[in-house]
Amino acid sequence: MGLTEDHLIPLVDHGLGNSAYLVDLGDGRALAVDACRDLRALYAAARRRDLTVAFAADTHLHADFLSGAVQLGHDAGAIVLASASGQRAFPHRGLADGDEVDLGGLRLRALATPGHTDEHLSFLLLDGGQELGVFTGGSLIVNSAARTDLLGADRTEELARAQYHSMRRLAALPEATAVWLTHGAGSFCSAPPGTERTTTIGAQKRTNPLLAAPDENTFVKRLLAGRPAAEFAAGHIPGSLSIPLREQFATWLGWLLPDTAPLAFVIDDGQDPAEVVWQAYKIGYERLAGHLSGGLPAWLEAGGQAVGTAFVTADQAPDGPYLDVRQEAEYAAGHVPGALHLELGELAEHAADAPAGAVVACGHGERAMTAASLLERAGHTGVTVLDGGPAEYAAAHGLRLDTVDAAGAR
Known part of the structure; x- marks a missing residue:
C-alpha cells in the first residue's frame, strides 16, 4: 500500500514533549509506536477510523514515561515489538538488528541505533523496496540527538560515541525518508529545543549541527557540551537576540542593546536568573522585565512560534x-x-x-x-x-x- 500523510497520525503529548504515532495499515489494523500509558488520545484516533491496534512498537526503554504497549497487548491483542536485548519482563516479540515484521503490505525493519539507551532501535517503514520513513525515537531528532547521560556519568561518553555511529547510519538513508521522532520540544530526554516534530533525512543533513561534525570526537564534544549557538540555531523566539550567558554576557548586552529597552530573558534549566540580573545591573541595565518561566518549551506549549537558523x-x-x-x-x-x-x-x-x-x-x-x-x-x-x-x-x-x-x- 502507499502511505500518505493521512495514514500517519502523530499523537503529541505537549506536557512531556514527546510524540507517539498511530499508523493506519489500510486493512482495519494499525501500528502504534512509542505509545505512552495514557492511551486516551490513541484510542480516540483509532475509533475515529475504526481501527484495531495490531502492533505496538517501542523504540527504547523510556526514562520519562511508562510504555502503553503492555496495555495495548492486553486490550487489543497487539503484538508488542521491542529490542530483544532490552530483556523486557512481559510478552513481546524481541527484535535484533535487521529483523523485519510483515505488517500486511508494509514492512517494519529494526535498526540497532544505540546511544540514547543501549538497546535502542529505530524502525524503518518500508513499502516494497521504498523507504517511507523511520521512527527514530531518541536517536536522530530535529537538529540534534537525544541525551546520552541518563544511565549515569560513567556511561555518558561511551553512549555518545554509540550515538555518533547510530546517527551516521540513519543519515545514510535516502534524503526523502521521513523522520518520525519521539523526543521533541520540551522533552526531558531531548537536547536543544526546537519547533518541528517531524523532519526528513535530507533536512537533517543540511541543518543538524551534530550530523555536520567532521569526526567522532567533534560529535561527542558538541553533543555533551550543549553549545549555546547550536541550541539557538535549533529553535528560538522570533526577534530574540542570541547572547550566551557566559563571562562576556555583560559586554555584549551593553554593546548591542540600549539600556532604555525593557528586557525579558530566555534561560535554560540550571542557569541562575540572579546571574543575569547581576550581569545587567553592573553595567546599569535595570529595566529587567523578567525571564520566561519554563523557557522555550513553555513558549511553544502556550502556542508561541519559534524559528531556526x-x-x-x-x-x-x-x-x-x-x-x-x-x-x-x-x-x-x-x-x-x-x-x-x-x-x-x-x-x-x-x-x-x-x-x-x-x-x-x-x-x-x-x-x-x-x-x-x-x-x-x-x-x-x-x-x-x-x-x-x-x-x-x-x-x-x-x-x-x-x-x-x-x-x-x-
Whole structure:
C-alpha cells in the first residue's frame, strides 16, 4: 500500500514533549509506536477510523514515561515489538538488528541505533523496496540527538560515541525518508529545543549541527557540551537576540542593546536568573522585565512560534557572500578573500549593508550566531552561520586566507 500523510497520525503529548504515532495499515489494523500509558488520545484516533491496534512498537526503554504497549497487548491483542536485548519482563516479540515484521503490505525493519539507551532501535517503514520513513525515537531528532547521560556519568561518553555511529547510519538513508521522532520540544530526554516534530533525512543533513561534525570526537564534544549557538540555531523566539550567558554576557548586552529597552530573558534549566540580573545591573541595565518561566518549551506549549537558523560546518557552507563579524585585529590576521567585514558591535547600525544569503562567521560560531540574530531582527532571511572560522572555511573551499599589515596593505 502507499502511505500518505493521512495514514500517519502523530499523537503529541505537549506536557512531556514527546510524540507517539498511530499508523493506519489500510486493512482495519494499525501500528502504534512509542505509545505512552495514557492511551486516551490513541484510542480516540483509532475509533475515529475504526481501527484495531495490531502492533505496538517501542523504540527504547523510556526514562520519562511508562510504555502503553503492555496495555495495548492486553486490550487489543497487539503484538508488542521491542529490542530483544532490552530483556523486557512481559510478552513481546524481541527484535535484533535487521529483523523485519510483515505488517500486511508494509514492512517494519529494526535498526540497532544505540546511544540514547543501549538497546535502542529505530524502525524503518518500508513499502516494497521504498523507504517511507523511520521512527527514530531518541536517536536522530530535529537538529540534534537525544541525551546520552541518563544511565549515569560513567556511561555518558561511551553512549555518545554509540550515538555518533547510530546517527551516521540513519543519515545514510535516502534524503526523502521521513523522520518520525519521539523526543521533541520540551522533552526531558531531548537536547536543544526546537519547533518541528517531524523532519526528513535530507533536512537533517543540511541543518543538524551534530550530523555536520567532521569526526567522532567533534560529535561527542558538541553533543555533551550543549553549545549555546547550536541550541539557538535549533529553535528560538522570533526577534530574540542570541547572547550566551557566559563571562562576556555583560559586554555584549551593553554593546548591542540600549539600556532604555525593557528586557525579558530566555534561560535554560540550571542557569541562575540572579546571574543575569547581576550581569545587567553592573553595567546599569535595570529595566529587567523578567525571564520566561519554563523557557522555550513553555513558549511553544502556550502556542508561541519559534524559528531556526542554519548552522553548518565549512564543508557544508555555500560559496555565497561571507560576512566576517570579528574584531579588526582578528580580521587583519587572516580572513576569507572577498569577505565583507562588519564588527559585531557595529552590525546593528549597518544591517542593511549585509548581503542577502550571507554566510556569517567569527572564530568559532558564538558571535556569528549573535550576528545572525541581529540580522534576522532587521528582516534578513536565509542567513547561514558558520560553525567554525575562516581557516576551516578556506580549507574546505580551496582558498588561502588574506591578511592586512599595519599599513593597511593586503
